[in-house]
Amino acid sequence: MFLNFFDELRRAKIPVTIKEHLGFLEAIDAGLAGMSIDDFYYLSRTALVKDERNLDRFDQVFAHVFRGLEYVDEILAAEVPEEWLRALTEKFLTEEEKRQIEAMGGFEKLMETLKKRLEEQKKRHEGGNKWIGTAGTSPFGAQGFNPEGVRIGQDKSRHGKAVKVWDKREYKNLDDSVEIGTRNIKIALRRLRRFAREGAETELDLDDTIRETAHKGYLDIKLRPERHNTIKVLIFFDAGGSMDAYVRLCEELFSAARTEFKHMEYYYFHNCLYEFVWQDNRRRHAERIPTWQVLHTYPSDYKVIFVGDATMSPYELTYPGGSVEHWNEEPGALWLQRVFDIYESAVWLNPVPDKHWEYTPSTALIQQLIGNRMFPLTLGGLDGAMRELNR
Amino acid sequence: MKFEGTKSYVATEDLRVAVNAAITLERPLLVKGEPGTGKTVLAREVADALGTPLIEWHIKSTTKAQQGLYEYDAVSRLRDSQLGDPRVQDIGNYIKRGKLWDAFTHESRPVLLIDEIDKADIEFPNDLLLELDRMEFHVYETGERVQARVRPIVMITSNNEKELPDAFLRRCFFHYIKFPDRETMTEIINVHFEGLKPRLINQALNTFYEVREMPGLKKKPSTSELLDWLKLLMVEDIDPETIREKDPNKLIPPLYGALLKNEQDVTLFERLAFLARRERRGE
Numbered sequence: 025m026f027l028n029f030f031d032e033l034r035r036a037k038i039p040v041t042i043k044e045h046l047g048f049l050e051a052i053d054a055g056l057a058g059m060s061i062d063d064f065y066y067l068s069r070t071a072l073v074k075d076e077r078n079l080d081r082f083d084q085v086f087a088h089v090f091r092g093l094e095y096v097d098e099i100l101a102a103e104v105p106e107e108w109l110r111a112l113t114e115k116f117l118t119e120e121e122k123r124q125i126e127a128m129g130g131f132e133k134l135m136e137t138l139k140k141r142l143e144e145q146k147k148r149h150e151g152g153n154k155w156i157g158t159a160g161t162s163p164f165g166a167q168g169f170n171p172e173g174v175r176i177g178q179d180k181s182r183h184g185k186a187v188k189v190w191d192k193r194e195y196k197n198l199d200d201s202v203e204i205g206t207r208n209i210k211i212a213l214r215r216l217r218r219f220a221r222e223g224a225e226t227e228l229d230l231d232d233t234i235r236e237t238a239h240k241g242y243l244d245i246k247l248r249p250e251r252h253n254t255i256k257v258l259i260f261f262d263a264g265g266s267m268d269a270y271v272r273l274c275e276e277l278f279s280a281a282r283t284e285f286k287h288m289e290y291y292y293f294h295n296c297l298y299e300f301v302w303q304d305n306r307r308r309h310a311e312r313i314p315t316w317q318v319l320h321t322y323p324s325d326y327k328v329i330f331v332g333d334a335t336m337s338p339y340e341l342t343y344p345g346g347s348v349e350h351w352n353e354e355p356g357a358l359w360l361q362r363v364f365d366i367y368e369s370a371v372w373l374n375p376v377p378d379k380h381w382e383y384t385p386s387t388a389l390i391q392q393l394i395g396n397r398m399f400p401l402t403l404g405g406l407d408g409a410m411r412e413l414n415r
Numbered sequence: 416m417k418f419e420g421t422k423s424y425v426a427t428e429d430l431r432v433a434v435n436a437a438i439t440l441e442r443p444l445l446v447k448g449e450p451g452t453g454k455t456v457l458a459r460e461v462a463d464a465l466g467t468p469l470i471e472w473h474i475k476s477t478t479k480a481q482q483g484l485y486e487y488d489a490v491s492r493l494r495d496s497q498l499g500d501p502r503v504q505d506i507g508n509y510i511k512r513g514k515l516w517d518a519f520t521h522e523s524r525p526v527l528l529i530d531e532i533d534k535a536d537i538e539f540p541n542d543l544l545l546e547l548d549r550m551e552f553h554v555y556e557t558g559e560r561v562q563a564r565v566r567p568i569v570m571i572t573s574n575n576e577k578e579l580p581d582a583f584l585r586r587c588f589f590h591y592i593k594f595p596d597r598e599t600m601t602e603i604i605n606v607h608f609e610g611l612k613p614r615l616i617n618q619a620l621n622t623f624y625e626v627r628e629m630p631g632l633k634k635k636p637s638t639s640e641l642l643d644w645l646k647l648l649m650v651e652d653i654d655p656e657t658i659r660e661k662d663p664n665k666l667i668p669p670l671y672g673a674l675l676k677n678e679q680d681v682t683l684f685e686r687l688a689f690l691a692r693r694e695r696r697g698e
Contacts, residue, residue: 070429076447
């Protein structure tokens with residue numbers, strides 16, 4: 025049952041397992057979905073999706089697999105015994121409206137035509153003047169303008185109907201290829217943790233104390249150093265003009281990284297790394313630090329992260345004097361190569377979405393230099409980058 | 416047993432389906448959502464609605480899975496043995512029951528809340544897999560087997576600080592409480608404050624959603640903050656008109672301290688107000 029749905033979900037890279045699918049079937053078996061489409065949608069969502077980042081993709085798959093399903097609701101409504109409907113019309117229709125129904129050939133005729141149309145119609149329909157759907161002028165459907173119309177499946181306000189929920193794709197910004205926030209960045213950065221005990225012995229090592237005390241026959245207190253994250257990170261930020269659009273994103277990354285890593289050093293550069301970097305953007309011309317000094321200061325066990333859009337003229341990378349700001353003796357590519365030679369684990373985070381990378385030659389060049397270790401600055405990309413650094 | 420929301424808690428349709436699925440199929444329900452959307456309160460309300468007791472287990476960064484089952488107090492047993500206390504003969508005297516044990520042995524079917532599971536160590540959920548799946552565990556010290564008489568309704572909340580392991584997720588139902596829209600929010604306000612003037616609600620909500628939608632805000636105000644703010648507005652007896660002051664000199668909403676919790680956000684707000692004022696003058 026619903027194997028097609030299961031397959032489609034997996035194809036959309038939503039991690040659904042057989043166990044979850046069976047749980048879902050069990051829930052349907054228990055009658056939890058009832059006869060309502062809304063409940064069916066909510067139930068399948070609660071049973072099959074376990075991460076809010078996948079909700080949007082789930083909505084899309086659901087809409088695709090169960091296209092037209094929303095009308096099951098309405099067909100069910102149409103199969104309500106005629107007497108009930110008639111009773112309803114008597115209650116709610118004015119004399120004038122009843123006369124209009126007569127104009128269609130009476131109530132029976134109307135119902136008959138409705139049934140016929142329902143059979144003919146297979147797909148969801150909107151507008152138009154014959155088929156059953158929404159906002160049309162046919163006598164059948166919802167929100168139409170025909171006074172002879174039969175309202176189908178519209179006994180309550182449309183607010184909160186599942187059809188709307190999955191069509192609206194409300195969870196779009198939870199998809200991990202889109203949104204990023206300080207908190208999320210921190211979680212992604214936490215992948216890059218390596219705990220070790222180093223430094224002064226300040227913590228009581230209970231296990232060792234017990235062992236040693238039992239061994240020696242007198243109380244022998246053992247201490248050990250505290251656990252610390254020993255990852256050391258060196259970040260180079262591009263502060264160039266084309267990065268202005270991504271200032272906020274970089275700000276978030278920066279503040280998250282700062283609280284996450286105890287050993288973090290950061291430097292700014294413009295467009296491409298040359299012989300100088302700086303730490304304070306306001307005094308960038310006064311307080312420049314030679315890149316060599318940086319490379320000599322930090323040992324090779326530092327992890328290097330470049331943050332930049334890698335968008336520049338190819339000359340800036342490949343020719344001496346290519347820099348837009350000053351005369352550089354050596355090409356940018358050489359400087360980058362030096363960094364990559366010293367630091368084994370290095371990644372480049374690019375705020376530009378990866379689908380645009382191929383259109384800028386400089387991005388391709390850097391991607392080549394760094395050995396395909398450029399990642400987009402999204403949660404997914406950040407995650408990949410941290411895995412890469414952790415290897 | 417069916418959960419339909421309570422007088423003091425507005426449950427949306429999707430939330431109700433999720434809760435009922437968890438109750439009927441006896442699986443844990445994992446609830447996520449923005450802070451302040453009522454994740455923790457949900458468990459309390461479910462317990463109230465079903466008329467069952469609530470057992471709360473609040474997780475901290477130092478919490479171990481074992482503490483939820485039981486703890487063996489070896490130190491007091493050692494002390495008692497030195498003092499010649501007869502209690503020392505029975506090891507069961509030194510076993511302290513944890514929250515899960517309480518929940519498993521409860522007479523009626525309780526609601527067990529495991530609050531903020533993401534605060535604990537990354538392995539924490541994995542250590543609870545079997546216990547939550549089979550609802551039983553083994554006490555090594557006494558050789559006892561604790562088995563759930565009735566499977567408790569388990570609610571787990573997470574703030575997304577750590578990713579939960581897949582094996583754990585597979586065993587849960589999942590619900591993401593999305594931020595309430597205007598209509599739901601009005602309902603929520605009506606549940607909390609009876610007989611509030613619709614005009615006041617309307618103005619307050621306008622301002623509230625305006626603040627939330629402001630780009631660059633570090634921490635968006637949430638439902639609980641809105642409720643606090645409304646309470647303050649009522650205590651101070653503020654006129655609906657002043658909430659939405661048209662006068663550009665007073666663009667910051669009154670008592671904004673309840674809504675904005677971050678000094679950067681306050682400065683941002685003030686700066687925007689200042690800009691708006693300058694624009695008016697330029698006209």
